[in-house]
């Protein structure tokens with residue numbers, strides 16, 4: 001959808017802001033550009049809507065060289081959100097949002113109706129906020145209006161330059177969550193500039209890590225965190241990248257342990273015999289429809305002489321769906337003070353994740369990325385021997 005081919009930008013004073021940049025953003029993809037101040041992120045972004053013209057190379061939008069497209073026509077297809085959003089101070093929130101569709105020729109009433117829908121979409125009730133003026137909003141609310149306004153013309157492409165940079169961390173996280181929710185249904189092609197690696201990892205389908213004027217690594221968050229391409233990237237993503245990576249590495253079926261499984265209506269004696277044969281100290285308990293009920297300890301069953309497992313089983317609250325990030329598994333374990341958590345696929349019990357398995361999963365996925373192989377193909381024993 002957006003393609004940079006050997007793009008260079010040299011400013012009049014001789015500063016090379018962007019140096020021979022080539023990369024591509026697929027349709028519906030969200031790419032974050034991250035790097036320290038002054039490394040050329042904003043310059044990159046502004047070349048896409050021709051606020052800045054490259055000194056060399058070409059940029060394609062939807063297959064067409066943008067140098068051949070009229071800038072006004074080009075910008076209609078590109079929403080733009082910046083940190084200082086520049087809302088019109090003398091216009092209401094609704095009018096601010098309706099401006100673009102109105103300029104594009106929509107009748108005023110229709111443009112306002114669409115604006116109200118968009119405000120709703122970004123989490124601002126139009127009947128509460130529509131008639132306010134920008135100065136009557138919080139910083140976070142103003143950013144939401146900025147996003148609504150950028151979406152007003154329904155552009156396929158969004159350029160976002162530190163859009164959540166001016167708000168405190170709590171509001172920022174909230175805005176990120178909302179934006180992810182919005183993006184999962186709108187599927188715009190997005191270039192998102194930030195200097196915050198956490199934000200880049202959280203939002204990006206892929207991340208471009210900038211050094212001075214160049215991209216040092218362009219890959220998925222998991223790979224950038226797990227297998228930084230250069231010492232520069234490793235330093236930029238931080239010493240705690242292992243921890244960050246927990247939030248982008250999903251639980252996979254292969255990570256799970258398979259403890260003995262018994263059912264609520266099993267007689268105590270039979271259940272215990274099975275567990276003893278397996279040498280297991282506890283078992284997972286399912287109901288008659290194979291849904292997770294909880295667990296029971298072998299010691300508890302050994303003390304009970306008769307009856308069914310039902311009378312002795314304990315409920316299990318610590319569970320997660322397969323595919324949830326390892327970080328969530330870790331925090332669920334801590335929250336429930338649990339030595340393991342159950343992993344489900346819908347209602348179906350798949351297995352359990354223990355702290356040891358969690359650690360292995362993380363190492364496996366890091367090694368897999370470095371070696372560019374599937375996670376299941378990593379043999380940790382041979383990695384340890386090597």
Ligand SMILES: Nc1ncnc2c1ncn2[C@@H]1O[C@H](COP(=O)(O)OP(=O)(O)OP(=O)(O)O)[C@@H](O)[C@H]1O
Pocket residue numbers: 011012013015016017035036037038039040041042043044195
């Ligand atoms: N109009 C200009 N004339 C000369 N140099 C410029 C101009 N605009 C930007 N630069 C320089 O180009 C380089 C890249 O700037 P750019 O704004 O693209 O960086 P950035 O990565 O977006 O930084 P930040 O995170 O601080 O916004 C910097 O060295 C900057 O000083």
